[in-house]
Amino acid sequence: MSGSGFDHAVRPPELRERELWFAVAGSRVLLIEEEHGARFPGEPLLPAETPHYLGALGGTHCFAYEIDRELEPAAGHAIADLRALWGRVPEELWAVAGKAVQIVDWDRTHRFCGRCGEPTVRVDADRSRKCPACELSAYPRLAPAVITVVERGDEILLAHGTRFPAPFYSALAGFVEPGESLEGAVVREIREEVGVEVDEVRYFGSQPWPFPHSLMIGFHARWAGGEIRIDPEEIADAKFFPKDELPLIPPPISIARWLIDAAVARRG
Numbered sequence: 111m112s113g114s115g116f117d118h119a120v121r122p123p124e125l126r127e128r129e130l131w132f133a134v135a136g137s138r139v140l141l142i143e144e145e146h147g148a149r150f151p152g153e154p155l156l157p158a159e160t161p162h163y164l165g166a167l168g169g170t171h172c173f174a175y176e177i178d179r180e181l182e183p184a185a186g187h188a189i190a191d192l193r194a195l196w197g198r199v200p201e202e203l204w205a206v207a208g209k210a211v212q213i214v215d216w217d218r219t220h221r222f223c224g225r226c227g228e229p230t231v232r233v234d235a236d237r238s239r240k241c242p243a244c245e246l247s248a249y250p251r252l253a254p255a256v257i258t259v260v261e262r263g264d265e266i267l268l269a270h271g272t273r274f275p276a277p278f279y280s281a282l283a284g285f286v287e288p289g290e291s292l293e294g295a296v297v298r299e300i301r302e303e304v305g306v307e308v309d310e311v312r313y314f315g316s317q318p319w320p321f322p323h324s325l326m327i328g329f330h331a332r333w334a335g336g337e338i339r340i341d342p343e344e345i346a347d348a349k350f351f352p353k354d355e356l357p358l359i360p361p362p363i364s365i366a367r368w369l370i371d372a373a374v375a376r377r378g
């Protein structure tokens with residue numbers, strides 16, 4: 111599950127044969143347009159004064175830097191939003207671009223200390239920003255969220271959320287509360303959103319989800335009781351669908367789809 115061979119080291123080696131540079135403007139990244147797609151440049155196309163080292167993909171060392179959000183790309187260059195870029199570049203590079211966007215966003219939004227308001231200083235050795243006045247450190251934000259497909263015999267429970275951008279049905283998802291276990295979050299979210307009880311919560315896999323800084327942790331669970339009663343704030347509709355009569359489901363970009371596909375494959 112996105113278990114690509116990316117090495118998330120925080121410090122670059124001195125000798126680097128190959129590099130890739132991710133110039134970030136908000137949730138968009140700069141690319142070189144080519145006849146059959148686009149690629150990330152092997153050197154900074156714009157001034158990169160304080161780049162962030164992201165890690166290495168094979169022997170290719172990846173860096174991120176922030177550029178002006180209003181920038182108009184030069185001829186032959188393009189600025190693409192991360193979501194729109196999916197499918198246009200190899201998946202492992204899309205994941206690195208997602209990391210680039212998150213690291214640059216964290217760096218930009220933690221320039222001042224959250225406790226005393228003094229300007230912070232970047233510490234690359236452990237990827238933090240530290241306050242010289244009160245010594246508070248801020249690290250990149252990561253919000254764990256559980257996402258679950260509930261199975262009942264040959265049916266799976268899917269829902270259409272009130273905030274979904276498209277008319278598909280998906281797995282149920284929600285953020286983990288401080289102090290809560292992942293399994294506890296699965297049981298609570300399903301109970302809150304659709305009023306159903308589940309058991310046999312089984313870990314499936316995970317996916318970093320850079321919109322804006324989630325870590326999606328996927329589970330399958332078994333229906334243990336209760337009829338569907340939706341929370342109308344969150345859920346527009348929810349149903350148990352026969353595995354061979356699914357509604358429109360999310361594209362294969364997301365773990366929601368991988369969870370659904372894995373559940374359907376167990377049919378019979």
Ligand SMILES: [Zn+2]
Pocket residue numbers: 223224225226227228241242243244245246
């Ligand atoms: Zn401080």
